[in-house]
Structure formats: structure tokens, C-alpha cells
Amino acid sequence: xxxxxxxxxxxxxxxxxxxxxxxxxxxxxxxxxxxxxxxxxxxxxxxxxxxxxxxxxxxxxxxxxxxxxxxxxxxxxxxxxxxxxxxxxxxxxxxxxxxxxxxxxxxxxxxxxxxxxxxxxxxxxxxxxxxxxxxxxxxxxxxxxxxxxxxxxxxxxxxxxxxxxxxxxx
Amino acid sequence: xxxxxxxxxxxxxxxxxxxxxxxxxxxxxxxxxxxxxxxxxxxxxxxxxxxxxxxxxxxxxxxxxxxxxxxxxxxxxxxxxxxxxxxxxxxxxxxxxxxxxxxxxxxxxxxxxxxxxxxxxxxxxxxxxxxxxxxxxxxxxxxxxxxxxxxxxxxxxxxxxxxxxxxxxxxxxxxxxxxxxxxxxxxxxxxxxxxxxxxxxxxxxxxxxxxxxxxxxxxxxxxxxxxxxxxxxxxxxxxxxxxxxxxxxxxxxxxxxxxxxxxxxxxxxxxxxxxx
Numbered sequence: 001x002x003x004x005x006x007x008x009x010x011x012x013x014x015x016x017x018x019x020x021x022x023x024x025x026x027x028x029x030x031x032x033x034x035x036x037x038x039x040x041x042x043x044x045x046x047x048x049x050x051x052x053x054x055x056x057x058x059x060x061x062x063x064x065x066x067x068x069x070x071x072x073x074x075x076x077x078x079x080x081x082x083x084x085x086x087x088x089x090x091x092x093x094x095x096x097x098x099x100x101x102x103x104x105x106x107x108x109x110x111x112x113x114x115x116x117x118x119x120x121x122x123x124x125x126x127x128x129x130x131x132x133x134x135x136x137x138x139x140x141x142x143x144x145x146x147x148x149x150x151x152x153x154x155x156x157x158x159x160x161x162x163x164x165x166x167x168x169x170x
Numbered sequence: 171x172x173x174x175x176x177x178x179x180x181x182x183x184x185x186x187x188x189x190x191x192x193x194x195x196x197x198x199x200x201x202x203x204x205x206x207x208x209x210x211x212x213x214x215x216x217x218x219x220x221x222x223x224x225x226x227x228x229x230x231x232x233x234x235x236x237x238x239x240x241x242x243x244x245x246x247x248x249x250x251x252x253x254x255x256x257x258x259x260x261x262x263x264x265x266x267x268x269x270x271x272x273x274x275x276x277x278x279x280x281x282x283x284x285x286x287x288x289x290x291x292x293x294x295x296x297x298x299x300x301x302x303x304x305x306x307x308x309x310x311x312x313x314x315x316x317x318x319x320x321x322x323x324x325x326x327x328x329x330x331x332x333x334x335x336x337x338x339x340x341x342x343x344x345x346x347x348x349x350x351x352x353x354x355x356x357x358x359x360x361x362x363x364x365x366x367x368x369x370x371x372x373x374x375x376x377x378x379x380x381x382x383x384x385x386x387x388x389x390x391x392x393x394x395x396x397x398x399x400x401x402x403x404x405x406x407x408x409x410x411x412x413x414x415x416x417x418x419x420x421x422x423x424x425x426x427x428x429x430x431x432x433x434x435x436x437x438x439x440x441x442x443x444x445x446x
Binding site: 021024025026028030031032033050051054055057058061065066067068070071072073075076079080082083130132133134136139142143146 | 182183186187190191193194195196197198199216217220221224228283285287288289290292335355356357358359
């Protein structure tokens with residue numbers, strides 16, 4: 001249990017630093033802004049208590065907000081994701097698995113199930129964040145394109161990082 | 171009482187969710203750039219300190235291009251000082267200092283955090299109230315304009331970039347002196363858009379666009395960019411102009427904050443008109 005908490009804290013710090021110091025600094029074609037910190041919420045153990053998920057989501061959102069100097073936008077989107085995460089878990093996993101599996105990853109789920117899972121999750125998050133941040137209907141299709149391209153980039157990044165860093169099941 | 175506790179226990183998850191969302195919405199509303207907020211100030215202080223370390227590291231990578239830009243500016247300024255001119259007339263003019271009163275002061279600052287990849291972009295500078303920075307001061311760099319200060323804490327200030335959907339800057343064509351309004355449409359950080367230029371006066375590709383000086387915050391004639399493309403909107407009778415910014419927002423590190431000594435005087439004068 002305490003090992004799980006340390007591991008999650010480790011994820012939190014690494015992912016937040018990567019988002020703030022690497023992804024927020026690079027610039028891709030003007031429309032793409034990958035928000036990889038959502039991976040932290042995806043990576044929490046499946047049997048984590050719901051309120052812990054909510055609080056952790058709020059924490060990571062707030063951490064990113066503080067570094068961007070614009071308070072509230074990321075935390076609002078992440079808290080919502082923390083709220084609907086149990087629904088996602090119940091859709092994408094059956095009861096037997098929720099006892100066994102620890103953290104949703106490619107090695108645990110297989111890539112065919114992992115990709116739709118994270119893509120839908122990420123898309124909802126990006127949709128919320130970008131509509132909030134831009135907050136105008138006058139550029140609706142441009143915003144939609146921005147959301148779609150960013151979601152795809154974030155998903156690809158997460159799949160790559162997962163393949164690189166998450167330990168395979170023996 | 172027991173029922174109440176049972177009720178709370180049952181729905182605690184939704185309550186916690188609503189509470190945290192409430193906190194987020196509160197933060198967003200407090201942080202609107204029209205009113206400064208205490209929370210943002212504290213957050214800026216903390217993130218500013220950490221970002222200073224980060225930018226100190228990245229500065230080294232850009233030393234070369236920064237130096238080049240500074241040398242270029244130096245040479246331009248040197249060519250403007252009196253010693254670089256030769257008098258062609260035999261008459262001598264007496265230079266009276268009392269004629270000139272300093273109107274603008276430039277405070278040097280360094281960017282410690284920036285974004286260019288969002289729809290609404292901001293910069294964080296390493297100078298704040300302690301150095302005399304105030305809200306609504308304009309920010310420029312040797313190559314062109316940067317934005318406007320929207321929030322100040324003790325040691326840091328937050329700048330709304332020109333690359334922002336609410337950014338509106340009054341500009342003029344330096345050749346024809348016709349004014350327009352500068353906007354950013356959110357895709358390419360090197361391209362801007364100008365509207366409200368009446369189509370009665372011909373434009374040319376390559377015309378220089380600079381600040382008009384009608385705003386009390388921007389000095390006149392700060393370079394903004396060059397016209398790359400324009401088309402006439404027949405319905406409205408105005409041009410729709412694309413420009414390329416002279417500022418490379420991806421590269422800048424050192425900026426100047428412009429302080430207008432006559433701002434309060436200008437404002438009181440304008441207020442008198444409004445009051446009447």
C-alpha cells in the first residue's frame with residue numbers, strides 16, 4: 001500500500017515536471033498543445049478509493065495551473081476526469097480484473113483496449129480544458145481541430161512513454 | 171442527525187466533486203485579468219522562483235542570438251547619438267534641456283516563463299512592484315512589441331502577450347499613416363492580422379506597421395511587422411491585412427517595460443471629458 005503511494009507520488013512529480021518544463025516550452029504547428037499530465041490520473045491503481053482519485057486529480061491540475069500562471073482551468077478539467085474515471089474503469093474492465101490489475105497500462109490491458117480507453121478519456125479532458133480556456137464560440141471549428149490534434153498527440157505520447165517506462169508484466 | 175450523516179456518507183463523492191469544481195471555478199473567476207488577485211500573486215511568487223531557475227539554464231543556450239540582437243540594437247542606437255552626426259550648416263543651435271521632458275522610461279526585465287502554443291498566451295517577467303512596474307504598462311523588445319502587463323506581484327509581473335484573443339493594439343502604416351487594429355487569430359505565432367484599415371487608401375506588400383502612439387501605454391513608432399498579404403472586404407470597405415511580426419516570440423528573453431510619466435495627466439484630462 002505504502003509502496004503504491006510512493007510510486008504514485010513519483011509519477012506525479014515526474015509527469016508534472018515533464019509537462020511544465022518540456023511540453024509547455026515546445027511549439028508544434030500552432031494548434032497542438034499536448035497535456036500529458038492527464039496520464040497521472042489514468043495511471044492511478046484501479047482499486048484506488050474514489051475520493052483519493054478526486055483529490056489527486058485536483059492536486060495535479062492545481063500544480064500545472066500554478067506553473068502556467070492561470071489558476072483553475074486545468075484543475076476544473078482534471079477534477080471532472082477524476083469524477084468520471086470510475087465509470088470508465090467499470091466500462092473497460094470486468095469485475096475480476098479490478099481485483100487483479102494494478103495500474104492501467106499496455107502490458108496490463110493490451111494495446112487494443114488501452115488505446116481507445118486513453119483516447120476517449122483524453123479527448124473529454126482536452127475538450128473541457130480547451131473550450132474553457134478559449135471560451136468563445138466564434139472559432140468553434142478551429143477549437144475543435146485544436147482539441148482533436150492535441151488529443152491525438154497526447155495519446156501517442158502516452159503510448160510511447162508507456163512502452164518505454166512502464167515495466168512489463170513477467 | 172443520523173439520517174443526515176448517512177446522507178452525507180452516501181453522497182460524499184458527489185459533494186467532494188462539486189466542492190472541488192467550486193474551488194476551481196472560484197480560482198478562474200478570481201484570476202480574470204481585469205482584477206488582480208491575491209491567490210495569483212502568491213502563486214506567481216512561487217512558480218516565478220522555480221521558473222527563474224529553469225530560465226537561467228535555458229538562457230545559456232540562447233546567449234548567441236541574444237547577443238546578436240543586443241549588438242544590433244547597440245549599433246542602431248549608436249548611429250542615432252549626436253556624435254555620429256556631422257553638422258552641415260555653419261549656424262549653431264543652442265540645445266535647451268528645458269524644452270524636453272522625459273515622457274517614457276524603459277525598465278529592463280527578463281522573461282522567466284512564456285507560452286506561445288496556446289490560444290491565449292502569457293509571459294512572466296522577473297520584475298514587479300518593487301521595481302516600479304504597474305498594471306497596463308506596455309512591454310516591448312528590441313525587435314518589436316510583446317504585450318501589456320495585466321498583473322503584478324512584489325517581484326514578478328504577468329504580461330498578456332499580443333498572442334491573445336483579447337489583445338487589441340492600435341497600429342499605423344508608417345508610409346500612409348493610416349491606423350488600424352491589430353489582432354491575433356490563434357494559429358501561427360509569427361503572423362498577425364490587422365482590421366479597420368479603410369480601403370480608400372492603397373496598401374503595398376512590405377509596408378511597415380508600427381504602434382500608432384494613440385494609446386497612452388505604447389510609445390509611438392514601435393515596430394510591429396510587415397504586411398505579407400492583404401485583401402479588400404468589399405462589403406465593409408475595410409482591408410483585411412496579414413502581417414508577419416518582427417518579434418520572434420519563440421526566441422525573446424530580454425524585454426523592456428515602458429513607463430509613461432504623463433499617464434496620470436493624460437487620464438485625468440480624458441476623465442474630465444467623460445464627466446462633462
